[in-house]
Amino acid sequence: xxxxxQVENFILQAIPQLYHQEIDLxxxxxxxxxxxxxGELTVVTFPFVKLARKSPEAIGVELGEWLVANAPIxxxxxxxxxxxxxxxNPRYWxxxxxxxxQDPYYGSKLPKxxxxxxxxxxxxxxxxxxxxxxxxxxxxxxxxxxxxxxxNGWNVVKTNIVNDRGIHxxxxxxxxxxxxxxxxxxxxxxxxxxxxxxxYVIFDKEHKKQVADLLQQGMSEDEAxxxxxxxxxxxxxxxxxxxxxxxxxxxxxxxxxxxxxxFDQTYKQLGxxxxxxxxxxxxxxEGKNKVEEGLSKGVFYKKEDGSVWADLTQYGLDxxxxxxxxxxxxxxxxxxxxxxxxxxxxxxxxxxxxxxxEQNYHFQVLALLLDKVGFSWGKDLVHFxxxxxxxxxxxxxxxxxxxxxxxxxxxxxxxxxxxxxxxLGKLDGLSVDEVQSIANMVGLGAxxxxxxxxxxxKNMTFNPKExxxxxxxxxxxxxxxxxxxxxxxxxxxxQGISISGEVQLQQDLAEKEISLLxxxxxxxxxxxxAGNDFSPALIANYAYDxxxxxxxxxxxxxxLKETNVAVRHFRxxxxxxxxxxxxxxxxxxxxxxxxxM
RNA sequence: GGUCCUAUAGUUUAAUGGAUAAAACGUAAGAUUCCGGUUCUUAUGAUGGAGGUUCGAUUCCUCCUAGGAUCACCA
Numbered sequence: 001x002x003x004x005x006q007v008e009n010f011i012l013q014a015i016p017q018l019y020h021q022e023i024d025l026x027x028x029x030x031x032x033x034x035x036x037x038x039g040e041l042t043v044v045t046f047p048f049v050k051l052a053r054k055s056p057e058a059i060g061v062e063l064g065e066w067l068v069a070n071a072p073i074x075x076x077x078x079x080x081x082x083x084x085x086x087x088x089n090p091r092y093w094x095x096x097x098x099x100x101x102q103d104p105y106y107g108s109k110l111p112k113x114x115x116x117x118x119x120x121x122x123x124x125x126x127x128x129x130x131x132x133x134x135x136x137x138x139x140x141x142x143x144x145x146x147x148x149x150x151x152n153g154w155n156v157v158k159t160n161i162v163n164d165r166g167i168h169x170x171x172x173x174x175x176x177x178x179x180x181x182x183x184x185x186x187x188x189x190x191x192x193x194x195x196x197x198x199x200y201v202i203f204d205k206e207h208k209k210q211v212a213d214l215l216q217q218g219m220s221e222d223e224a225x226x227x228x229x230x231x232x233x234x235x236x237x238x239x240x241x242x243x244x245x246x247x248x249x250x251x252x253x254x255x256x257x258x259x260x261x262x263f264d265q266t267y268k269q270l271g272x273x274x275x276x277x278x279x280x281x282x283x284x285x286e287g288k289n290k291v292e293e294g295l296s297k298g299v300f301y302k303k304e305d306g307s308v309w310a311d312l313t314q315y316g317l318d319x320x321x322x323x324x325x326x327x328x329x330x331x332x333x334x335x336x337x338x339x340x341x342x343x344x345x346x347x348x349x350x351x352x353x354x355x356x357x358e359q360n361y362h363f364q365v366l367a368l369l370l371d372k373v374g375f376s377w378g379k380d381l382v383h384f385x386x387x388x389x390x391x392x393x394x395x396x397x398x399x400x401x402x403x404x405x406x407x408x409x410x411x412x413x414x415x416x417x418x419x420x421x422x423x424l425g426k427l428d429g430l431s432v433d434e435v436q437s438i439a440n441m442v443g444l445g446a447x448x449x450x451x452x453x454x455x456x457x458k459n460m461t462f463n464p465k466e467x468x469x470x471x472x473x474x475x476x477x478x479x480x481x482x483x484x485x486x487x488x489x490x491x492x493x494x495q496g497i498s499i500s501g502e503v504q505l506q507q508d509l510a511e512k513e514i515s516l517l518x519x520x521x522x523x524x525x526x527x528x529x530a531g532n533d534f535s536p537a538l539i540a541n542y543a544y545d546x547x548x549x550x551x552x553x554x555x556x557x558x559x560l561k562e563t564n565v566a567v568r569h570f571r572x573x574x575x576x577x578x579x580x581x582x583x584x585x586x587x588x589x590x591x592x593x594x595x596x597m
Numbered sequence: 598g599g600u601c602c603u604a605u606a607g608u609u610u611a612a613u614g615g616a617u618a619a620a621a622c623g624u625a626a627g628a629u630u631c632c633g634g635u636u637c638u639u640a641u642g643a644u645g646g647a648g649g650u651u652c653g654a655u656u657c658c659u660c661c662u663a664g665g666a667u668c669a670c671c672a
Contacts, residue, residue: 034616044615046652056652082652083616126672166672280672307670316600317668324670331672360601361667385602387665424634453610458603459665466609470634472621473610477634484633491632529613541611541620548620555629555636596633 003073003088003096003521004030007041010071011063018062021051032518038078039085040518046082056082090509093517094570098503100520100577107523107584109153117346118154120146120384122354123272124161127259128168129197131266131406133389133462134356137451141386142354143272143590144452144536151588152531157346160274161338164256165281170237172196173251174230175203185258191265191407192258206230242328269410271444271590276345278338284329287337290373291322291329299372312368320365335366336373343375351377352534357385357457384534387459389451409464414443416468417476426597441592442476443468449475452589453540473544478582479593481547485579486595488559492572495560503573504566512553516574519546523581527588536589543585550578 001009008028015023029044045059052059057079064077064084075089100106122142125131131139146156176183176199185192207230214224225231240248267273291308294300300310300322308323322333329337342348353363363383370378391404418439421427427435450467454460470476492499509517522542530538559575562568583593 029613029615031613031615034619036617042616046615049652081616163672168672305670318599321670326670328670330670334672356666357602358666359672362672364601364667387603420634426633450609455603455610461609463609466622469622474621480634484635488632537610544621545611551635552637554632558632560632 002525003092004041006073007043007067007071007086010067010074011043014063014066014070015048015051018066019048019052023048023051032522033085035515037080037083037085039087040514041086041088043084043086044082045084049082060084088514090507090514091505093509093514093521094503094505094507096521097517097570097574097577098505101573106577107527107581108151111150111153111155113155115153115155116349117157118149118350118352119157119159119342119346119348120149120352120354121159121161122146123267123274124163124355125263126163126166126168127193127196127256128172128200130191130193130262133391133404133406133409136270136406136409136447137386137389137460138354138356139267139270139272140448140451140590141384141456141536144539144588145352145354145384145534147588147590148527148530148536148539151527154350157276157348158274159342160277161283162277162279164279165241165252165284167234167238168200169252169256170234170241171203171207172200173248173255174234174237175199175206176255177251179206185261191262192260193262193266194405194407195262196255196259203230203234266406266410269444270406271592278341280334280338283337283341284334285337286340287333287335288323288327288329290336290340291333294322294373310365310369310372312365315368317361317365317368320369322369332362332366332369335362336369339366339370339375339378343377348377350380350382352382352384354384354386357387359383360385382534384456386456390459390461392461392463404462410444410447413447413464413468414439416464417443417446420468420470421597430596438594438597441594442479442597445475445479445586445591445593447475448589448591449478449540452536453544455537456535473541475586475591476597478543478547478586479591479597481550482579482582482586482593483595483597484554485550485575485582489572489576489579491560497560497568497572499569499572499576501569503570507566507570510557512549512556513571513574516546516549516553516578519549520577520581523585526585530588539585539588543582543589546578546585547582550575 007030008025011028012023012025015021027047029047031042031044033039033042043063045056045063048059049056060079060083064079064086067074067086068077073089073092074086076087078085120142123135123139125135142158146158150156179202180199183195185195188195190198207228210228210230211224214228215221219227237248241252291300295302295308300308302308305325306327307321307325310320310322312318312320320332321330323329339351342351355363360383363381367378367381370381391402393402418435421435421439427438446468450462451460453473467474468476470480489499526538526542530536557571559568559571562571586593
């Protein structure tokens with residue numbers, strides 16, 4: 001039972017004794033004391049005014065006196081207006097610290113084998129071009145939220161739906177066929193996804209030329225785009241693909257293989273992974289079946305031209321196309337098929353889609369459709385929707401070539417970290433591999449923290465320079481604090497000071513020490529809330545609060561030079577546990593922390 | 598036009614319906630720097646607008662304003 005709950009229980013006892021009235025738990029409001037006031041926990045007394053028929057101040061005093069007399073964990077109190085501020089007995093804080101040291105997974109609820117399954121879909125790339133900054137936000141959010149839900153006791157299955165079929169892939173394939181001269185990743189030294197992306201761009205360029213010619217001939221723009229020979233050829237290629245044309249399929253497989261090799265490398269560098277990958281080429285037919293089934297049950301309808309639709313006007317939405325007149329499937333159809341396969345494969349309790357907010361409407365519709373075709377879980381799907389990433393210079397536009405490539409960006413961040421480390425000479429004496437590994441942690445930590453500290457729903461601006469700052473609310477500052485603590489712990493060992501053993505419970509604590517213990521005590525609740533709210537940002541802000549507080553403590557108090565052995569031991573244990581919680585919270589964000597940097 | 602999301606210091610982020618709206622970056626001045634690039638002080642400045650619910654609203658409701666997204670036989 002945590003501290004707040006203990007105090008709640010005491011108040012539930014106190015009120016009937018003092019005022020002869022039973023109360024509901026919902027009336028008991030306990031919050032953390034603001035730092036301008038003395039105490040650690042605050043009871044709001046306004047809700048008791050009616051039943052006690054006394055002023056908020058009087059209630060505060062009576063309640064405070066009762067608690068000090070009857071609740072051993074309360075040491076003292078003060079009352080300001082309707083707020084009863086309580087100071088906790090130091091012994092309680094020290095006991096709590098002792099408990100934390102004994103819990104190897106402090107803060108997390110480990111998933112039991114029979115825990116419910118939450119499937120989290122993220123990343124979901126197209127295979128016609130490499131990943132960019134927008135995908136990075138998606139991947140980081142997906143990975144982090146998966147870690148957070150694991151820590152909340154869910155059995156998490158991380159999944160990826162790869163959009164490996166469709167007209168966009170055919171465009172790359174066609175351009176490669178026409179202009180590629182047999183170029184391969186091996187022959188060009190290019191990463192596979194970049195190579196395929198290169199031909200997607202070439203298609204676009206050549207297509208534009210043809211469109212321009214047709215416009216000259218007086219054709220309308222819309223028509224010109226459709227009638228350009230390259231586009232017609234690409235569509236022809238898609239038809240061949242759907243008809244299992246051997247040559248087209250072979251080309252498709254070869255180029256997809258290049259792309260996957262490239263993606264794997266990017267995912268590895270980014271530190272994300274998946275438990276199960278689905279491919280749309282394997283799920284879209286399944287979706288067609290479900291739609292046909294819905295059609296026969298009368299939940300969908302067919303128009304004269306043969307296309308199939310869902311009528312969602314009764315929900316305030318529009319009509320939605322599910323199958324084209326020629327019988328081919330659309331995006332929505334594929335998502336229905338993918339959902340079916342997933343539920344065949346896993347006993348999913350909750351399905352989460354990490355997808356950008358431009359698809360809010362899509363998922364609103366998907367939830368209704370899944371429900372209509374008979375999947376009871378459809379209504380409850382979670383669309384974890386996030387805003388887009390902009391640069392200080394403005395929006396990324398592929399046409400203007402201002403898209404920030406994921407590989408380039410990560411490389412740049414790591415290089416900056418490396419340069420900074422070399423400049424300061426902090427890593428002299430370490431091997432090249434160690435230096436590289438630390439630069440990786442710091443560069444990626446900067447990138448990840450900067451993106452994850454922002455509320456996912458909001459659009460954000462990514463500023464590489466600010467992100468890698470070593471002060472303020474940044475990843476490197478948090479990593480630095482961890483390294484600093486490790487440095488102290490190493491020194492302690494060098495000096496033959498033992499950190500094992502229990503902390504002495506009979507000692508006074510400084511305010512700063514208490515506030516650190518309070519923060520440590522908050523950790524489990526922060527994880528829980530981050531899970532409920534789907535918000536890695538809460539974890540990020542918590543980690544920052546913790547290191548900010550620790551650095552103040554570090555500045556104001558001696559650890560190794562403290563002469564009182566019991567106090568020194570307590571401070572070392574406190575430092576060690578804070579380092580551990582820093583590490584845990586950062587790992588919930590997918591960020592590694594170094595022991596030196 | 599329909600639907601959805603967002604709105605807090607110059608900027609990036611905080612604040613279960615509770616106290617004087619909190620930090621960071623930046624800028625300006627100063628102090629500290631003893632265990633790791635730390636820490637502190639001062640100055641600077643914000644809840645888009647109007648109503649409502651409430652003892653109390655940044656938070657909940659309504660309307661308005663601004664921005665974004667979406668409403669394709671694209672994915």
